[in-house]
Amino acid sequence: MLSAARAPRPAPGRSEPGQTRIEVRGLGKSFRLGGTELEAVRDVSFTIAKGEFVALLGPSGSGKSTVLNMIATLLKPSGGEILIDGVRTAPNKASPLVGYVFQKDTLFPWRTVADNIGYGLELAGVAKAERAERVAACIEQAGLRGFADAYPSSLSGGMRQRAALMRTLVVEPQILLMDEPFGALDTHTKIDMHDVLLKIWDREKQTVLFVTHDLSEALTLADRIIMFSARPGRIKEMFSVDLPRPRDAVTLRETPRYAELFQHVWHSLGEEFIKGRAP
Amino acid sequence: MKRLLRPTTLLWQAAICAAFLALWQWGFDLHGRFPRLVPDLLDPYFVSKPSEIVDQFLVLGCFKTGLGAWNGWSNGDFARCMAKFDNNLWVATWITLRNTFFGFLTGVTSGFVLGLILGRSDRLSAIFQPFITAVNSIPRIALAPIIVLAFGIGDNSKIVTSWIVVVFLVFYNTFAGARSVDEGFINAARLLGASEWQITRSVVIPSTMAWVFASLTPAISFALIGVIVGEFIGAEHGIGRLIIESEARGEASGMMVAVIILMIVGVILSALIWRLQIYLLRWQPQRAQ
Numbered sequence: 001m002l003s004a005a006r007a008p009r010p011a012p013g014r015s016e017p018g019q020t021r022i023e024v025r026g027l028g029k030s031f032r033l034g035g036t037e038l039e040a041v042r043d044v045s046f047t048i049a050k051g052e053f054v055a056l057l058g059p060s061g062s063g064k065s066t067v068l069n070m071i072a073t074l075l076k077p078s079g080g081e082i083l084i085d086g087v088r089t090a091p092n093k094a095s096p097l098v099g100y101v102f103q104k105d106t107l108f109p110w111r112t113v114a115d116n117i118g119y120g121l122e123l124a125g126v127a128k129a130e131r132a133e134r135v136a137a138c139i140e141q142a143g144l145r146g147f148a149d150a151y152p153s154s155l156s157g158g159m160r161q162r163a164a165l166m167r168t169l170v171v172e173p174q175i176l177l178m179d180e181p182f183g184a185l186d187t188h189t190k191i192d193m194h195d196v197l198l199k200i201w202d203r204e205k206q207t208v209l210f211v212t213h214d215l216s217e218a219l220t221l222a223d224r225i226i227m228f229s230a231r232p233g234r235i236k237e238m239f240s241v242d243l244p245r246p247r248d249a250v251t252l253r254e255t256p257r258y259a260e261l262f263q264h265v266w267h268s269l270g271e272e273f274i275k276g277r278a279p
Numbered sequence: 280m281k282r283l284l285r286p287t288t289l290l291w292q293a294a295i296c297a298a299f300l301a302l303w304q305w306g307f308d309l310h311g312r313f314p315r316l317v318p319d320l321l322d323p324y325f326v327s328k329p330s331e332i333v334d335q336f337l338v339l340g341c342f343k344t345g346l347g348a349w350n351g352w353s354n355g356d357f358a359r360c361m362a363k364f365d366n367n368l369w370v371a372t373w374i375t376l377r378n379t380f381f382g383f384l385t386g387v388t389s390g391f392v393l394g395l396i397l398g399r400s401d402r403l404s405a406i407f408q409p410f411i412t413a414v415n416s417i418p419r420i421a422l423a424p425i426i427v428l429a430f431g432i433g434d435n436s437k438i439v440t441s442w443i444v445v446v447f448l449v450f451y452n453t454f455a456g457a458r459s460v461d462e463g464f465i466n467a468a469r470l471l472g473a474s475e476w477q478i479t480r481s482v483v484i485p486s487t488m489a490w491v492f493a494s495l496t497p498a499i500s501f502a503l504i505g506v507i508v509g510e511f512i513g514a515e516h517g518i519g520r521l522i523i524e525s526e527a528r529g530e531a532s533g534m535m536v537a538v539i540i541l542m543i544v545g546v547i548l549s550a551l552i553w554r555l556q557i558y559l560l561r562w563q564p565q566r567a568q
Binding site for chain 1: 461464465466467468469470471472473477481482483486488560561562563564
């Protein structure tokens with residue numbers, strides 16, 4: 001069931017609806033491990049429209065994070081190309097349009113929550129007063145009031161990930177790349193984070209690429225799911241998620257359409273899990 | 280760990296000090312009666328005794344004359360003694376401290392910068408690795424006579440000796456710290472638009488700080504050792520010089536005064552570093568000490 005990109009929604013600012021934001025053409029990646037060549041990603045091509053929320057779903061080792069990291073320019077592709085707004089990406093030159101949220105907690109432990117969130121603005125040379133204002137707004141939005149001057153070591157996992165999300169969002173990236181950002185959180189905290197993210201996205205309508213191996217997470221958040229097959233990672237199928245918005249992470253799961261979609265995609269995903277198993 | 284400061288703990292510590300001082304002061308008096316119990320080494324000729332040390336402290340500090348009379352403040356005796364006795368305790372301590380400070384400062388800064396550069400550059404560290412290992416294998420103190428020969432008996436030779444023992448220590452710690460910076464932090468900074476210099480300043484240096492600080496307490500002791508050894512070999516002033524002079528005169532008390540001053544100086548310097556470390560690394564989760 002190969003579906004075209006979902007009907008695009010108007011994104012804020014200068015964006016034109018329906019415009020291609022990210023284009024990936026014939027992307028491949030091999031790693032050398034010891035003496036052997038390991039093919040992680042083979043011939044991956046897709047396009048993401050402006051303001052679209054897309055989940056990259058697949059079992060671990062299916063190369064979905066590798067694809068994301070190549071788009072983020074953290075990894076150099078072995079073949080193929082990536083275009084962001086029609087411009088080819090160069091290694092180690094992150095596009096200022098792109099914001100990245102890691103699975104691993106990468107908050108700087110030597111900076112307070114406020115200083116972590118303000119870091120991107122600091123780098124961009126934003127004046128102190130404006131910085132303080134924008135950071136305060138983010139802290140409010142993330143429900144971290146009262147923790148501005150706390151160091152990350154004293155926060156819970158969920159609070160840390162919210163702060164990390166805000167550190168990325170404060171510079172207002174048009175494209176959000178998220179690598180299993182909530183993978184390490186417990187189910188409750190995870191659903192909280194889904195609501196936080198959905199609320200922000202409903203307002204800002206960034207283009208989002210969200211890597212996950214969790215089908216319910218993909219269905220809750222995305223407009224479209226790109227499913228990867230087991231190694232070497234290739235695109236197996238795409239599914240469009242036609243659940244109405246705005247969504248509520250908790251009640252959404254009780255709707256019949258959700259259950260229907262879940263069953264449908266699960267069948268295909270299950271095949272990959274079985275393939276990924278050791279014989 | 281507040282519990283360490285319970286009153287009984289303090290009481291025990293005071294009792295141990297009192298017993299130690301008493302044994303030192305009167306222990307050898309029992310030598311005649313119990314020659315086997317009290318070793319010859321306790322002879323005040325070798326180790327002096329507290330009362331003599333206090334006396335010697337007052338003499339070296341210009342409070343008393345060598346004959347035992349007090350030097351008055353108002354009649355100018357104290358000032359005259361200070362002027363005539365050019366390596367009195369105060370001048371000696373000041374000079375030793377000053378040279379230690381400069382040796383420490385130059386050693387820490389150059390060790391830090393070198394460690395940072397080599398730690399972040401695979402190419403440079405590959406090139407310089409064998410040289411650093413070779414030089415590091417030399418017991419640095421063995422270079423002290425050469426340094427005094429080259430830089431003279433003034434302050435410079437003490438600072439250089441001190442620098443050379445400190446620099447490697449700080450270099451190795453900074454190097455290890457710079458090597459072990461979490462790539463996740465660097466990627467996060469890069470994706471937020473940080474330049475290489477901004478990454479160095481805002482990610483590499485802060486995450487290396489814990490490693491650098493681990494080397495600073497030993498570094499300050501090493502700096503002091505470097506200066507003292509330099510002064511042993513040739514100096515006009517300083518605590519090391521005071522020790523050598525007392526030794527030449529066979530005055531154990533003079534050496535003990537110098538050693539006690541060094542101990543106090545060492546404790547104060549370490550405490551200062553410790554306070555600084557607590558402040559600068561306040562982001563670290565509280566650890567048991």
